[in-house]
Amino acid sequence: MSIAKPPAREFEEGGSFVEDDPFVYHAGFSESAPFWTEADGGAWVVTRFADTRRILQDPGTFSSVNQTPEGYEMEQPLLPSFSDPPELQKYRGILLPSMTSAKVAPLEENMRVVCKELIDSFASSGHCDAVADFARKYPIAIFTAFFGLPQGRSEEFRQCAHTYLHNSPAEREVAWDRIRGIVREQIELKRSDPAEDLLSAIATGTIDGELAELDVAVNLASTVFLGGLDTLPSNIGWSLRYLADHPDLRHRIAAEPTVIHSAIEEFLRRFSVANPQRRVTKDIEVGGSQMHKGDRIKILISNANRDSAEFPDPMVVDFDRSNNRHVAFGAGPHRCLGSHLARHELEVGLELWHEAIPDYRVVQDEPILYHRGVLAMENLPLEWEV
Ligand code: HEM
Numbered sequence: 001m002s003i004a005k006p007p008a009r010e011f012e013e014g015g016s017f018v019e020d021d022p023f024v025y026h027a028g029f030s031e032s033a034p035f036w037t038e039a040d041g042g043a044w045v046v047t048r049f050a051d052t053r054r055i056l057q058d059p060g061t062f063s064s065v066n067q068t069p070e071g072y073e074m075e076q077p078l079l080p081s082f083s084d085p086p087e088l089q090k091y092r093g094i095l096l097p098s099m100t101s102a103k104v105a106p107l108e109e110n111m112r113v114v115c116k117e118l119i120d121s122f123a124s125s126g127h128c129d130a131v132a133d134f135a136r137k138y139p140i141a142i143f144t145a146f147f148g149l150p151q152g153r154s155e156e157f158r159q160c161a162h163t164y165l166h167n168s169p170a171e172r173e174v175a176w177d178r179i180r181g182i183v184r185e186q187i188e189l190k191r192s193d194p195a196e197d198l199l200s201a202i203a204t205g206t207i208d209g210e211l212a213e214l215d216v217a218v219n220l221a222s223t224v225f226l227g228g229l230d231t232l233p234s235n236i237g238w239s240l241r242y243l244a245d246h247p248d249l250r251h252r253i254a255a256e257p258t259v260i261h262s263a264i265e266e267f268l269r270r271f272s273v274a275n276p277q278r279r280v281t282k283d284i285e286v287g288g289s290q291m292h293k294g295d296r297i298k299i300l301i302s303n304a305n306r307d308s309a310e311f312p313d314p315m316v317v318d319f320d321r322s323n324n325r326h327v328a329f330g331a332g333p334h335r336c337l338g339s340h341l342a343r344h345e346l347e348v349g350l351e352l353w354h355e356a357i358p359d360y361r362v363v364q365d366e367p368i369l370y371h372r373g374v375l376a377m378e379n380l381p382l383e384w385e386v
Contacts, residue, residue, distance in 0.1 A: 008036045008037055008038050009029075009036070009045075011029065011035075011037035011039055011045050011298075012372065013039055013040055013043075013069075013298060014040075014372055015373070016371045016372075016378075017369045017370075017371070018369070018370050018371070019369065021370055022302075022370050022375040022376075023238075023271065023375060025372070026047075026300055029047050029300065029303060030306065031048055031303070031309070032047055032048075033048075033287045033289050034046045034047075034288075034289040034297075036289075037298075040069040040072075041070045041071070042295070042296065043296040043297060043298045044280075044286075044291055044295055044296070044298070045298050046298070046300060046304075047300045047304065048303075048304060048307055049304040049305070049307035049327070050287070050307075050309070051304075052300075052301060053327060053332075055278060055286065055297060055299060056276070056299070056330055056331040056332040058332070059085055059332065059333050060085075060281065061280065062281070062297065063084050063278060063279045064081060064279075064334060065077075065082055065083060066082075067278055067296070068277065069296060076215060076218070076219050078219065078222070078226065079091050079216060079220050080092050080095070080220065080223070080334070081223055081227075081334065088334070090207045091216070092333075092337065094206075094212060095201075095220060096337065099198070099224075099337045099338065101340040101344075103340075104341045104344050107145070107146055107344065110142060110145055111138075111349075114138055114142060115138055115348055115349055115352040119134070119357070122134075123356050123357055123386075126385065126386040127384070128381075128382060129382075130237060130240050130241075130380040131233065131237045131376075131378065134236070134349075134353075135232075135234075135236035135240070136162070136165060136233040138233075138345065138349060139228055139229075139232040139233055139236075140161045140162070141158070142345060143225065143228055143229075143341075144158060146341065147197065147198050147221075148186075148190070148195055148199040153186065156178075156182065157179065157182055160179045160182070161175075161179070161229060163175040164176060164179065165230065165233075180218060180222050183199070183221045183222050184214070184218045186203075187199060187202065187218060188203075190203035190204070191203045191211075198224070202217050202220050202224075203217055205217065205220070224337065224338070227336070227337070228338045228342065230374035231273050231274050232345060232346070234374055234376035235267060235342075235346065236346065236349055237376065237377045238377070239267040239350065241362060241377070241380055242270070242271070244362045245361075246317070249319065250360075251358070252319065253350060254354040257351050259319050260350050261347065262319050262321070263350065264347055265326065266317045266318060266321060267317070267346070268329070269305045269311070269326035269328060270306070270317050271302075272301040272326065272327075272328040273302070273375045273376060274330075274336075274374055275298060275299055275301050275302055275375075276299050276301070276334070277297060277298055277299065278296070279297070280292065280294065280295045280297065281293060301327055304327060305327060305328060329342075357384055359384055359385070360383065361382065361384070362380070362381065362382060363381035363383050366381040368380060368381075
């Protein structure tokens, strides 16, 4: 028996510098069966937790290759993101050993130094733009060191990363080409002179016993960089904004730093910023909706992690929530490779921020602009007494 296709709904996928909060916009689509939208050549939009987990865990039916809308194809695929098993595991095999929790732990000292320097640069002024002055600068600084860029190239790389985040699509494209250029140059250098860093691991990585092709190595390295570029700053921004409006939670973080461990999980769940896409490989029913081979899917993890069927009182940020099995980092074979780095940076960031600035508020008369895509704030004006 075939299932009738429900009427299409309007759903805006992308958009930069928009004035409405993307989480509020997405909330209008919560807990519904997968629905069809005509936007960007058409796609299913998936919002429920159970449907999300099922799709993410079944790469045979829900492919990651060709996941972008028609017209948005990339000259070089983001790898491992745009691949399916068995290639996927070969690509991840190159990256995984360098991104474990044990590999990330030694970065903590640098995280503390960078965080402290950034916070010291604005703490005594009584205000800052928490996105531009902190949430974006901190992860980029850590990543360039983790990556293994030489001193001279780090600053240039950081500039390109900021241009990529802040500017128009045309400027972003130029910055992206420059980033890939630096990555390619460094991989070529590290092939003959490897060190103990992520770029060297990628440069010397093998697939089926052979050195990975240069293009593959560049695609892997660029994707790892891109994976953390928007996501981590966005999550820091949303967490600080929520805490600015919730003094009880803020005070608990300052008084009881051990709670930060579960606090960041709640913020990852409540503000899930990355929404992946898939392409259906055969006709299949999901959550009562009939999908067809070739259909594109937009998975709203932002909504799945607020599904009341999985999380009681999902809108409440509860540091004592039990069974917080959110999928902010995805699930299944494409699960985020940067989750250890992200969690460590979030913990250190929240700890040092509240040690230096325990009380703060959102500046009321400065508008906040947002991005859809990765759900993010462009700016977050905060102020405090000094
Ligand atoms: C709060 C921060 C972050 C969030 C919410 C996040 C979220 C995600 C999600 C949902 C996926 C799965 C995409 C899919 O299923 O197609 C993913 C994949 C990935 N992430 Fe993250 N991420 C974060 C930070 C990072 C960082 C810091 C890095 C790099 C250092 C990173 C690198 C990657 C990579 C390389 C993949 C691709 C994995 C694959 O396709 O096999 N992420 N991330």
